[in-house]
Amino acid sequence: MHARTEAPSETAPSWPEEIFAILQRFDVRQVPYVPDAGHSQLIERVLGAATMRAVPLTTEEEGVALLAGAWAGGQRGVLLMQSSGVGNCINMLSLTQIIRFPFLTLVTMRGEWGEFNPWQVPMGSSTQGVFELSGIKVLRASHPDEVRDVVEAAAGQAYNACTPTAVLLSQRLIGAKVFTK
Amino acid sequence: MSKANLLDRRSVVGSLLADRRDAIVVGGLGASTYDIAAAGDHDRNLYLWGAMGGAVMIGLGVALAQPKLPVVVITGDGEMLMGMGSLATVGLQKPGNLSIVVLDNEIYGETGGQASHTAATVDLVGVAHSCGIADARALATMAEIEGFAKAMQDVASGPHFASVKIDHANLERVLSSRDGQFTVTRIRSALGFGPI
Numbered sequence: 001m002h003a004r005t006e007a008p009s010e011t012a013p014s015w016p017e018e019i020f021a022i023l024q025r026f027d028v029r030q031v032p033y034v035p036d037a038g039h040s041q042l043i044e045r046v047l048g049a050a051t052m053r054a055v056p057l058t059t060e061e062e063g064v065a066l067l068a069g070a071w072a073g074g075q076r077g078v079l080l081m082q083s084s085g086v087g088n089c090i091n092m093l094s095l096t097q098i099i100r101f102p103f104l105t106l107v108t109m110r111g112e113w114g115e116f117n118p119w120q121v122p123m124g125s126s127t128q129g130v131f132e133l134s135g136i137k138v139l140r141a142s143h144p145d146e147v148r149d150v151v152e153a154a155a156g157q158a159y160n161a162c163t164p165t166a167v168l169l170s171q172r173l174i175g176a177k178v179f180t181k
Numbered sequence: 182m183s184k185a186n187l188l189d190r191r192s193v194v195g196s197l198l199a200d201r202r203d204a205i206v207v208g209g210l211g212a213s214t215y216d217i218a219a220a221g222d223h224d225r226n227l228y229l230w231g232a233m234g235g236a237v238m239i240g241l242g243v244a245l246a247q248p249k250l251p252v253v254v255i256t257g258d259g260e261m262l263m264g265m266g267s268l269a270t271v272g273l274q275k276p277g278n279l280s281i282v283v284l285d286n287e288i289y290g291e292t293g294g295q296a297s298h299t300a301a302t303v304d305l306v307g308v309a310h311s312c313g314i315a316d317a318r319a320l321a322t323m324a325e326i327e328g329f330a331k332a333m334q335d336v337a338s339g340p341h342f343a344s345v346k347i348d349h350a351n352l353e354r355v356l357s358s359r360d361g362q363f364t365v366t367r368i369r370s371a372l373g374f375g376p377i
Contacts, residue, residue, distance in 0.1 A: 030245055053245055055274060058266030065235030065267075069207070069242020072227060072365045074374045077242070095232050098361035102377070162377050 015147035015173070016041035019106065022148070023052075023078060026155045028104075030055060030070045030077035032063035038108030038174040039080045060085035064092040064103070071101035076159055079105040083127040083168075084120065093134040096164040103136070103164035104155060114176035124171075131166045142170040186321065187348040190284050194255060195220045196326045197282060202251070202334060205243050205368060208357075209236035209256025211291045213284055217255060218357035224371045227364050228357040234263030237281055241271055244279040247372065251278055251333050258285040258299045258344075265308060271340050272313025278336035281309070282329070283344045290351060309342035317342040 019042055023031075031046045032055040033039065046054045057063050063079040070077045081089075086107060096103045110117075111124020131138050137157065141150040150167055157163040194216040198206065205225045208214035213236075214228045227243075229236055240254035261283045271279065287300035299305060309317035320326055320343050329343050358364055366376065 030242065053274075055241075055245070055270065058269050061234070062238045062264070062267050062270055065232060065238035065264075066242040068232075068235075068365075069239035069244075070246050071242075072239070072368050073205075073243040073246025074369060074372055075242075075246040092232055092235055095235070095361070098231065099365045100362045101365070160377065 012041055013144060015144050016045070018148040019151050020045040022151050022155055026159050027076060028078050029053060029075040030066060031080065032057050032066045032077065033080035034060050034085050036082035036108045037177065038082065038169060042080065060088045061092040064089050064095055067103060068095045068099050068101050076102060081105065082108045083110050083124045086127045086130055087123050090130060090134060093136065097135050100162055102159045102162050104158035105166045106151070106169060107166055108169045108174055109171045113171040115171065116176065116179050128168065135164065137163055137165045138168060139165065140168040140170060142172045144173060147173070187346050188323065189350070190216050190347040191219050191352060192323065193284065193326055193345055193347060196323060197253070197255070197330050200330065204251040204253050204333065205247065207236055207240045207243065207254045209254065209260040211257050211260060213255050213257050214357055215355045216284065219355040222357065224367045227368060230359050233260055236260055237264050237267040237271060240279055240281065241267070241274065241276060244276040245274065248276070248278055249336060251280065251336055253333055254281045256283060258283055258287060258297045258305065259289045261305060262298055262303065268309050268312040268314065275340060277339045279339050280333040280341040284347050285344050286347050286349050288349060305344045306342070314340050314342045316340070320345045
């Protein structure tokens with residue numbers, strides 16, 4: 001897995017811990033994901049949590065369907081992915097309207113804020129639009145000190161009001177991926 | 182491939198569900214959903230009329246949430262091919278209570294009968310086995326169907342996977358509810374969960 005920055009022995013950011021605490025407080029039990037470097041700290045915490053089931057996916061749309069099934073079976077979940085994966089989900093997002101289950105996804109953004117890799121830009125640019133066209137509310141966090149409030153609000157409206165919601169975690173927050181030879 | 186001795190899909194599903202007990206049943210988009218409806222509506226049935234490729238993952242979500250209940254996904258070859266990666270995901274999670282049955286007529290029956298990949302090359306039992314699902318069977322007789330129905334009830338020994346080659350007969354549609362929110366709420370109620 002690639003580090004997002006080259007800063008040596010930099011202290012791990014605290015916002016992934018804040019997200020983990022919110023997910024625990026909302027009794028989130030199933031955590032499907034396609035890995036992203038920006039989610040690596042949170043994924044590690046989920047893998048070590050006795051109350052949570054981490055479910056690695058082969059493609060992100062699997063996670064949407066998994067969460068619909070989890071709800072039918074009485075559990076809440078959250079889907080972790082990066083912006084490129086949002087396009088893979090489009091038809092499956094129909095389930096959020098048809099079954100009306102509490103859908104929450106946390107999306108690490110690529111293709112913005114100093115991106116090195118042009119292949120990330122098209123999907124990163126349309127991520128918010130794709131969600132909105134699919135009936136998903138979009139919130140964004142760009143600074144470490146706003147992550148807790150934004151994710152707290154998103155979890156609240158997803159789980160309490162059954163309002164499907166995506167949180168975009170900006171590349172500015174995570175740091176642009178550094179490619180070195 | 183020999184077309185002799187192909188099974189009748191309604192008889193297969195009827196036999197699988199005859200003694201379903203507490204099982205939750207997920208029906209994939211297409212004729213599989215009609216077959217499940219033909220076997221009798223049930224408050225633990227989830228009928229899909231879309232979300233193609235998602236049936237196995239929906240079943241996995243239910244199975245992980247309710248590990249003591251049998252969860253059975255019944256779907257077609259076209260729907261399974263679209264969600265083939267989900268077999269890899271199931272193989273990794275190894276839910277003991279999840280069973281997957283593919284009714285394989287080797288065609289896209291809802292769209293004009295075009296050949297699917299299983300008609301020529303793809304062996305779904307082999308795929309499931311390669312994905313880490315140790316109990317992956319090809320069922321060819323009604324006795325084998327009955328044996329699989331018993332295995333479905335053993336929530337400690339899964340995941341179970343079966344492919345059943347069925348005939349091409351275009352049977353009368355038996356229409357289930359198309360209201361996903363209704364059917365899921367009905368399942369949740371049967372399990373003791375209320376609305377938000």
